[in-house]
Amino acid sequence: MKFWLSIIYQSERKRLFIGLFWSLLTMLSGVGLLALSGWLITATALAGLAISAGLIVKLDMYMPGSGIRYFALSRTVGRYIERLYNHDTILRLIATYRVTIFKALSHKPLHEIRQTCDSEWLSRLTSDLDALDGILIRYTIPTLATGLVILLVSAFLCFIWFDFAAVFFLTAVLSWMLLIRYSVSQTRGAAKASIAQLNRTRESLISHIKGAFVLSSQDMMAAHQAHTLVELSLFEEHHCVLQKRVAKLQFVTDSLFGIALSAVFFSGLWAVGNEIIEGPTAIMLALLFIGVSELLQTIPEQFSTWGKTEYASERLKKLASTEIETDLTHINHIQAIACKVNNLSTIPASFQREISFTLTDTKPLFITGRSGAGKSTLAKLLFKLTPAVQPGVNIEINEHSLTAISSKSLYRVCSYLEQSPSLLSGSLYYNLTLGLEDVDEQRVFDALAKVELLKWADALPEGLNTWLGESGGQVSGGQARRLCLARLLLRDPAMVVLDEPFNGLDNTMAKRIYDRISPWLEARKSIILLHEVPSFVLGKGVNYQQLDVDLK
């Protein structure tokens, strides 16, 4: 949590202090209003009695009267400004956190990102970020302001009755610290367990829903949900434990403060009897105590979410503190790619022989082999989707080791059509031009024509603006693959790797598309991963290289 606190301190220091000021003002006004009113009533009552007994008493009614009016106003205004101001601060912070984390994530090596699953990412980014707002509006500002109120009230009490002030200060500070401590230690474990369980429940649900296609036809959805329900029950248990603990803590705190009030009241009246203070002051002391204890009594509730926040901030810290690649070579062209792989478990044939290739010209390189032979592994190594820092793997681009080349510059000059098509939820145009600026619609239509999707796109209700739903729901698998290919055709990389580009297409369409994209392919270095070199390439007499990665 320190990490996030320091970000607050660094980026919003001014807002933090201003927010603290408004909180303090509001709290002091509340305490002051009650105390001054109590004093006034008692003082007037005693004065009234004295007057009716025939004594002459002079009591200034107007100073306390305007004091009361002032406190009434400053409390109202202060509260509104304080809450609004501090919430704005935290939302600003959350927005900053969001971007910081997204940036850190997108600079993470891709293979690391893939190791965590989507649903967990989701809960990290949204609910964890939301949990962070507690740091400012629960733990920092009200707590510090309460501490300052204790300090100022004690200082004020010193002028009235020093002994009481000393005892008051010590007990208030002690209970301030103990309350924070106990609230945290009592609820931390339960809160953490409950949020962790909530995430497991969420994952289980997402997985359940994704399985609908497989499960529904056999009427297995109801049976399969059992797992999700078990996770849910566990969450409910943890949640219940947490709530009961918070309620119990509140009960104990409130009882203790109730007894303490009796004690304060008693000692005040005792002091009046011993002529240490006046009657009105005794009532004022009791009311001051009520005001301060009301502030302290909110601590258990405020700190009950500590565990949740801590859990969230720990996980987010791991994400945000990712080191960004530095001191790496940037490349802006591709002269030669040399790749040698020995004894890599994901490429079985590499135990038999060295799997290697060198690419220096624009002759297409076909890497062939059955599925599981490791074609995609080779491509993934090349694009750092699988860490290339493995014994037996040696990849060099322009005679620089791949591990020393910055991913960003690599992706700028090399493009990769992955085996499974991935479309983002967004418009068709958005998907095709992702990462490009101001692409002419005509070029988009040309690219679509090359992959035989022009007619399809024209028939769409909103043309290029048609929204492609979650994972491109309205698009068939083969169409999605072709869209991804079209997306590459709009770019001008120095090298391109196509993993199974014709998967899901019949032979004649594959041939037509290949013919149409040939000029684009021939203008750059290209690697094409396929089960075998297609007949239309063999028949055409194209000049090509081939690397077979099958076991022999």
Place this chain on the structure above:
Amino acid sequence: MKDKPALAPDMTNISGAQFLKQEVTNQRALLNRSVMFGGGASLFMIAQWLLLAFIAHSVLVDDSSLSSLWVPWLLLVIVSMVKPWLSFQQSNLAQDASAQVKRSIRTTLLNRWNKTSPIALQTLSGGAIASQWVEDIEAVDGYFSRYWPQQMLAVVSPMLIIIVVGYLNWLCAILLLVSAPLIPLFMILVGMGAEHINEKYSLLRQRLAGHFLDRIANLSTISLLGAQQTMSDEVAARGDNYRHVVMKTLKLAFLSSTVLEFFTSVAIASLAIYIGFSLYGAIDWGPAQSLSLFSGLAILLLAPEFFKPLRNLSAYYHDKASAVGAANNILASLSHLQSEEEQYGNSDARKVTLSEHDAKLELHNLVVGYRSHLPLNNSVTTRISKRGLLVFSGDSGCGKTTLLNTIAGYLHPISGEVNLSLKNTHSIAYLPQKTWIKNASIRHNLAIAAPNANEAQMLTALDKLDLTNEITLKHQGLDTVLGEHGQGLSGGQMQRISLARVLLNPTQIVLLDEPTASLDLKSKDLINDAVKELKERALIVIATHDPMIIAMSDIHIDLTKKVENEQ
């Protein structure tokens, strides 16, 4: 905990607020008890302040000695302990009620989704569904555990206080009474706006979650396309938009509590000044003469308590607004689901005859598509029974998958009929093109669709698909854990694992969508062998353009013929 089918069957034509009220009716007993304890706490609170004022009056005005007042002192201590205990019970009971409500909504939603056609379900994003089921339902919590009991207490507690204050001094009671009705009025005005914005806020949050899930699932694509900067700008813009909407909600939400704050402060201030002047003797009209330190102090202490339940209510108003927003959201998504279902067909349109005899599949003039005005294919009529292989082939986008979806009962045909004869309605296995791999062990992945298979059968099935070696060689056998992206396995291997599920739980009809699409020749042979084996004991329907499978088919239907190509 028991699953209660508590919700009224109609969850679509009601508003979020009505929906929450229905839930209140279901938990009335617990909630009423909670309010009773809360009312009890109010009574003890009144007793506490009266005792305090009484002691002050006795000591300061009547000059009683502290020791002679031991009974009120003792009572004061007891009362200050009983009051928190009653509040403790109040919150416990309300939380129990809330837990039951959440449970019942969650179960209902889950059951609803289970019965929904996967095609309609697909139109809701996974992230959105999860955030509905997790966050939205958690957002309902505050309504039951805090808002609703407080709403009752906001009436009960001030009434008790008014009676006591009225007894002490009727003018002060009138002063409080006058300021009280203004508050709910103003709150209603403010609340209506806040509720509307909250609804938007909840929708926005859900979209935000959906956006994140989508972008993160595609993070590698984004990086590969060099679009990180664009995307982080997009994320920043979304976050900023979120802040603006939330701030708008808060400006209103805080305004209503500020109004209360204002009334509380003004009431305390004016009561203090009125009582002060009366006691001083500066005011001598009305019931001013009857005021003493006891009644004056008691009224002053009770004044903030008069407004406290209302202030709490306004603090919890945010809970109510979030709950109503979330409930509206849930209902909106249910009605979206219903309209999607109406488009795709919300009941099984197939004619299924239950028969102990051989399975039969009959397609009669069948035309399929997702929108009734956009048929994908020309009508198909065919008939196959007992066992055998039916293959649909054709270009991508010509309706092969859609046909399978229609046969599986996920989609209504645009025209024509699907007639089935099966031992039970659900004896159909479906293997979609996009493999579904759970983040769990291979054993678990196989068992979900084949619950009765034992380890030996699993290994045999994996063996048939040439997976045993690959798995036991590289990983930890059946206990190998697969990620959501199926890391550690190639696309072909994942597809073979999902085919193994079908082999392990042979149904009378098996639908396979492009089973060989990303497999090599050797694996294709393995699949073909499996299909050959399967078609001897079941009806297999395959959508593919793999010539080897087409060659094996008993019936082959080419859907391409009349769908003209571009160019």
